[in-house]
Amino acid sequence: MATAYWSSVFTSSADETWAVVRRFNGLPDWHPAIRASEIIGGGNALTPGAVRLLTGMDGSTYQERLAGLDEVDRKLTYEIVEAPLPVRGYRSTLHVQPVADTGGAFLSWHAAFDPAEGTTAQKATAVLEAAYAPAIAGLHTILA
Template sequence: MATTTASLDIPQSPDRVWQLIGGFGSLPDWLPYIPASELSEGGRVRTLTNEDGGTIVERLQAFDQETRSYSYAIEQAPFPVTGYLSTLTVHAVPGRPDASRVEWSGSFTPVGVSDAEAEDLFHGIYTDGLAALLKTVSA
């Protein structure tokens, strides 16, 4: 099993950042390469459309409003992995009520690629996503 994590400090309060990213269907609000998200099964499944018109289906596995965290699994996607589980969390930064640390992590089993290649793929997705989040909250 391969894993990767990316994190970024955001100059906004944890509650403000969570308000933007904490909804399971909210990716289009802050992630420009995901222009559409459609919720189904009572909000537990999201069908994402990427910029190229491709589809990714993800299922919510855990949601915790208090700790500002949710985890999801990929059910269908064009990625060379199986058993994908990811968690997005907004942490408080000690001593800085006006700052958040957003962490995006994932674990998965590569299929047809090395662990390093799969880790690089998702690390890039997470890093680019967090940079887009910073740009969105800074606008």
């Protein structure tokens, strides 16, 4: 399995940061490459099993399933059902933790996956991390 990772420290509290990150259907609010999100099955946006259909700014579509939502540990885990990405078996977790000395928050975004046929783990990781970076920057913008 290959992995991708991105992280950042926020001045907003862990609770404030989590309030935004936990909304499975809220990605268009902070990811600049995502235009729309719609829950298309499996329950509501806070129910594990919910499936969202994301539409990118370029018209691409992604189906993702909410695999877990841990309110106590502030973790959201999701899986890609179908997407135009060079990965298979993608599972990712966003984890928000408090920063003790500042009162801010630390967000980590971990993913594990297999590279799709015809690509390498390094190329697939680069594609994912190139998507995580502007998403985290967008999150900083709305939490400022």
